Amino acid sequence: MIIFDNVSKKYGGNIGLTRASVHIKKGDFVFLVGPSGAGKTTFIRLILKEIDADSGSITVAGKDITRLSRREIPELRQKIGMVFQDFRLLDKKTVFENVAFAMEVVHKSRKQIKQRVPHVLELVGIADKADRYPHELSAGEQQRVGIARAIVNQPRVLIADEPTGNLDPKTAMEIMNILEKINVRGTTILMVTHAKDIVDRMNKRVVTIEGGRIVRDEQGSYGFMDDFDYDSDEEVDRYVF
């Protein structure tokens, strides 16, 4: 679904990403972890073509996006659902309108919107608050709306940049359950997080970036980033519990 092949990106002198190669398959649930400034957001912005790679190639849903023209970018983004740490809901719109907005933007009809939105709100468990405004909701509820908006157009991939960053652990786990549910229904998920406990608990594939390089790509736990010798079973025993 998403293939990075030897992708590098520099911001002037700053390294964003260096020779990164990752293959995320359809239906995968992948955590993208690493210290602050490692290049995680850079990775996501490259997928959305908010920024262009300096070298290497990026394929999204079977299409090489490195040579995409400006006009083709909306089509790419329609295949991707985005969830943000700060939710980014429109405060003058109700829950229903926020989710409907995503459909209006891609020219869906009124009828389609009326059918689809309640269904998605049901899925994320916020159907009873459809007429509320974002400021009348808890953080966890706002993030449910954020997820509903991201999936309402049935994207191939859901990308979440620290979606639980502003939530308490219990609410965070509720959000993770929703994401897992969405994943089970066939949507590929790429989630950036710093939350070690969540990553460990979910037992999914974990891609680790450090200083712009992919330093680890394994199933299971958060792992460690410093001096990690992936070939030694002893080390694994020592670091992974």
Place this chain on the structure above:
Amino acid sequence: MFSRAGYALKQTFSQIWRNKSMYLVSVLAITAMMLILGIFFISFVNVDMFTTTLNKDYNVIQVYLDENNDGAEDKAVEEAILALDGVDKAIYESKADALVKLKQRWGDNAYLLDNLQDNPLPNSYLVYVEDKDAADYVAEAVTEIPGVDDVTYYRDTIEKLSKITRFVETASMIAMIFLIVVSVIIVANTIKLTVHNRAQEIGIMKYLGATDWFVRAPFILGGIVIGLVSSLISTGAIYVIYSKIIGLIQADVIRMLSVELVPADYLVFNLLIMCAALGVGIGTCGSIISIRRFLAK
């Protein structure tokens, strides 16, 4: 397709409503611009029309005959005129014909001429010449012919008028460019404010895969609305004022200059088309300028 246009229009009007005072100010400013433009346009068209009318007489020289001439002497003058190089024909206009013409020209004021004891107008020849050079030469030469009293020839007037026309034309152009630039800046600033109010929304729209045109449409339409409303108001005002002016001075203009003012309907219709096109252009440019930055990836 229809619903897309409907959506964009709905967005446009809710946007205008939310920023109504700003939109109103820019409509007023651009209306003022267009009023100035309209005044230039009206002056230009009238002066131009006047010049064209006079230009038709460019090749006519009126040669007035001495009062004391008899028929044979007049005939001799005619022959002398026809003998000059570049003369096409010479048509006799008796003093009686001249008075009838003058009465026509004076229209409602013609009764003033009824009290004349004697017809003070002289007999004359209307001499038609081939071209401008011939006109100069003939006008000069006829004064030498015995029995010729005076000569009128529009050349000087026409040249003065052409100068005025060119001046009005240049001034209109400069004014127009200046006003267009100012108007674009005004619209751009208004739209920029609207864009700012919706910056967060635009950012989200782009993540959701909205096309540039989808994002742009309500702003461009907003700019066009400003331009169109301004053109309607300004043209309407000019129509009213110009009709009044025509009512007041048309008769005098006809008497003094023997031309009519350009009719209000014709002129204002053209002005409306011009202002509307200009308004659409100004609105489009202004809004595209102000939203460009926000559409960068």
